[in-house]
Amino acid sequence: MRKLYTLFILLSAGDLFAQHIPFRLTEHNNIAIQAVLNGRDTVQLMFHTAASELTLTEEAVQKTRSLQFTGSADSVKSWGGDAHSSRISEHNTLQIGRVLYKDIRIAENRNSGPGTDGKFGPDLFTGKVIGIDFDKGRLLVRSRLPHNxxxxxxxxxxxxxxxxxxxxxxxxxxxxxxxxxxxxxxxxxxxxxxxxxxxxxxxxxxxxxxxxxxxxxxxxxxxxxxxxxxxxxxxxxxxxxxxxxxxxxxxxxxxxxxxxxxxxxxxxxxxxxxxxxxxxxxxxxxxxxxxxxxxxxxx
Structure with missing residues (x-):
């Protein structure tokens, strides 16, 4: 009985281990998150609910030491216009908090939110519930919807x-x-x-x-x-x-x-x-x- 009770407690508390990602709400109302690329380059990324991949601005790319661009793509789209050609860097790592994401593709473009080096979207957390808590300044990435x-x-x-x-x-x-x-x-x-x-x-x-x-x-x-x-x-x-x-x-x-x-x-x-x-x-x-x-x- 004790084992069953312990199992029930662990299952009920599963999302106690959700990923909590601190962010800064900028004066332009953008969500800015600190991240590390390839274990070397620290960048400020905007969490962008209308973005479909990780992008860095041309200015930010010039400051990085770990990126290598090996190709280009003509299908990178923006919400304000048609598809554009962008340089592409494949097989990168991205660390946000304690979580390391592997095999990340990065596209280069021109702009991001003021004070940020680039952006990423919800697709980084595919299959996960995403919570945005502006009161506490954090994203919560979890496996299930909250109890409330x-x-x-x-x-x-x-x-x-x-x-x-x-x-x-x-x-x-x-x-x-x-x-x-x-x-x-x-x-x-x-x-x-x-x-x-x-x-x-x-x-x-x-x-x-x-x-x-x-x-x-x-x-x-x-x-x-x-x-x-x-x-x-x-x-x-x-x-x-x-x-x-x-x-x-x-x-x-x-x-x-x-x-x-x-x-x-x-x-x-x-x-x-x-x-x-x-x-x-x-x-x-x-x-x-x-x-x-x-x-x-x-x-």
């Missing part, structure tokens, strides 16, 4: 080209709109609407415009946006008032997608299930959620 998962809103994910999309509700003028957003921790702002959605719903007329801004993705693609204020954004049961928003001008002929960025994401405890079928969200201490009633049913 019922306290979270469960929202379906749509996966497209290794990128994760979820739906949220928006107020634009007198309209309540359902829209799909790319979950993008690499973008430090609130939300971006794609140009088709902005045009069809006349966001330039319905939202107060406060200015203009130019964004550049990893390969220097320029995307011009108008800055505006969204009266209300509803994610699950949480309503966020006065969200900084933008809508695209340009990027004609490129990938066009709406983005949910770090200024919104940092207001939640976030859990991605192991299959990337659902995202679980619960407001945290940073949340600026409204006490007003929820929006009318989304349509």
């Amino acid at each position: 998962i019922r306290r979270y809103d469960k929202i379906p994910l749509r996966v497209q080209q290794d990128m994760l999309f979820m739906e949220a509700g928006c107020i634009a003028g007198t309209d309540t709109l359902r829209h799909s957003f790319l979950v993008h921790s690499g973008y430090g702002g609130g939300i971006l609407f794609n140009d088709t959605f902005a045009e069809e719903n006349r966001l330039g007329e319905k939202l107060p415009v406060t200015g203009e801004k130019e964004l550049r993705d990893s390969f220097g693609n320029v995307i011009k946006t108008k800055k505006a204020l969204l009266p209300l954004l509803q994610i699950g049961r949480t309503a966020l008032p006065n969200v900084q928003a933008g809508f695209f001008e340009g990027a004609v002929g490129r990938q066009k997608m709406s983005v949910l960025g770090g200024d919104v994401l940092k207001q939640f405890h976030i859990i991605l299930d192991a299959e990337r079928r659902f995202i679980y969200l619960r407001p945290n201490r940073r949340s600026q959620q409204s006490q007003a009633p929820q929006l009318s049913p989304l349509r």
